[in-house]
């Protein structure tokens with residue numbers, strides 16, 4: 001694997017999940033593989049799990065790391081070609097990406113969607129500019145439209161908790177006070193598409209995800225109906241896609257509570273974190289024994305470790 005940008009870069013998802021679970025039980029098995037190599041991590045947005053789990057994964061592989069929070073530590077970057085840089089942008093991505101490539105063997109990038117310009121967001125301006133100008137492999141730590149390391153950790157977590165061969169997995173929209181990106185939901189959908197699980201999306205009208213991504217997936221506008229017989233409830237907020245970046249619903253009618261979880265087949269509760277308690281999910285549900293959120297966060301390490309390992313060795 002050269003770059004890891006989205007779930008489609010995974011050739012065999014089942015084998016990848018198995019290899020990640022192997023690493024979880026043998027995390028020091030490849031502790032020299034990254035020796036004398038450097039992972040550079042560039043953040044344009046905040047991070048807790050991605051930053052620390054990727055650092056831990058690098059350390060387990062013997063990789064050295066460099067981190068930069070570009071928003072407050074880097075020069076303001078220009079991405080446009082042929083621009084006259086007389087404004088507030090001090091450095092062009094062309095130089096920045098090439099320079100960083102001389103210091104690092106892999107560049108990992110976090111750059112969220114702006115949610116103000118759909119064309120720019122879908123064009124993945126930041127990560128694609130790094131792919132274009134960097135001379136080393138690029139790892140996606142959540143871009144405008146994809147968060148594949150999260151989706152891989154989620155697939156590992158489902159695999160660890162599966163009770164039937166074809167569980168019912170529900171991705172449920174839930175409320176949030178801020179407009180949030182579609183990246184986590186998109187990658188989760190892409191991951192579910194390559195499994196044999198029964199998968200449905202529950203969201204209010206007006207909140208359908210990009211139809212190119214959800215093609216062939218059942219979307220239900222009635223949350224309670226969708227929850228019936230579910231084995232996994234994956235909660236996530238996203239802003240409207242059609243009415244791009246807008247919040248259309250801000251009451252608590254889609255909050256995930258005990259009453260709704262009781263409609264399921266004793267389902268496990270999942271969320272990528274950070275989560276707004278009592279807005280997305282009630283305390284009782286997230287604090288219950290059925291909640292997998294901490295296990296999901298733990299699996300971020302092994303998702304990052306297997307991907308970094310494959311990038312270092314350039315194996316499929």
Ligand code: SN0
Nearest residue numbers: 178180181183184272273274276
């Ligand atoms: C991000 C998102 O894409 O939804 C990162 C998730 C891994 N989440 C947020 O930005 C939450 C911010 C908030 O204020 O709750």
